[in-house]
Amino acid sequence: MAARLQAIQFRWLRGLPGAGEHAAVLAPASPSSGLSLLSGVFVTLFHADDLRGCIGSAVGKHPLYEAVPRLAVAAASRDTRFPPLDLGEISGLQIEITVLGELTRLPEDPVLVLSGLDPFSHGIHVRKGERTGLFLPQVARRLDWGPRVLLEQVSLKAGLGVVGWREKGVELCAFTARSFAVSARQILADDAESAGTGESG
Numbered sequence: 001m002a003a004r005l006q007a008i009q010f011r012w013l014r015g016l017p018g019a020g021e022h023a024a025v026l027a028p029a030s031p032s033s034g035l036s037l038l039s040g041v042f043v044t045l046f047h048a049d050d051l052r053g054c055i056g057s058a059v060g061k062h063p064l065y066e067a068v069p070r071l072a073v074a075a076a077s078r079d080t081r082f083p084p085l086d087l088g089e090i091s092g093l094q095i096e097i098t099v100l101g102e103l104t105r106l107p108e109d110p111v112l113v114l115s116g117l118d119p120f121s122h123g124i125h126v127r128k129g130e131r132t133g134l135f136l137p138q139v140a141r142r143l144d145w146g147p148r149v150l151l152e153q154v155s156l157k158a159g160l161g162v163v164g165w166r167e168k169g170v171e172l173c174a175f176t177a178r179s180f181a182v183s184a185r186q187i188l189a190d191d192a193e194s195a196g197t198g199e200s201g
Contacts, residue, residue: 004062040175042136043071047089053079058103058125058134058175068097068118071167093184098136103173110166119150122174126154126165137177 009174041064042056053075061067070176071097076085083092103125117124119140126133140150151172155164167174 003026013018027079037062037099040103041067042098043073043075044096044098044136045072045077046094046096047092048058049094051083052076052089052093053082054162055079056098058100058132064082073075077094091184096179096181098138098177101176101178103175106169106172106174111149113165113172114147117150118148119145119147121176124154125148125175126151126158126160126171126177127171127173128158128160128164128167131158131160133160136179138179153158158182162178181198 009083038060040056040058042054042059044054045052055071055074055078057067057071060126062070074169078084100123106116119137121137123137123139124135133156135150135157145153151165156162158164160167160170164170
């Protein structure tokens with residue numbers, strides 16, 4: 001499933017406006033059962049180890065084979081933290097797809113939350129009214145955050161203040177996730193090899 005998601009995603013990226021001869025958008029003709037799952041999913045783009053875009057949804061609204069290409073284009077062009085991706089950057093991208101497990105509501109007791117949350121295994125989602133924040137599990141691993149720092153940072157991301165996660169009316173959920181990473185350069189190489197051998201996918 002990972003390889004197929006990655007290939008679909010990158011080919012959609014090559015279909016960004018202005019891509020010229022690469023403007024064709026390829027979608028799977030016969031989605032496999034894995035790609036048809038309705039699951040929360042995020043697409044993260046890195047360039048030279050720097051975050052270049054990340055867009056996703058905590059709850060599955062579309063099958064993965066539809067959601068991943070759309071999110072890839074959104075991460076490249078509509079993450080407001082960054083300027084839109086330049087087509088010249090695509091070959092240097094590292095692409096990460098994260099498929100989320102079910103969101104599990106955490107207890108309201110802060111002591112229980114801190115003792116039960118494993119920031120290296122669990123992602124975190126916070127909501128209060130219309131304000132939401134989410135961090136994928138790999139964020140805490142990359143930044144070496146403990147449980148308290150993770151909760152404080154996701155609260156800040158949601159605009160709730162550093163102790164917002166402890167307030168009444170705040171909904172905290174944890175989740176596990178599976179991540180798949182690939183370089184755009186590798187997909188280009190695989191495409192070139194397939195073309196050279198006359199293979200079709």
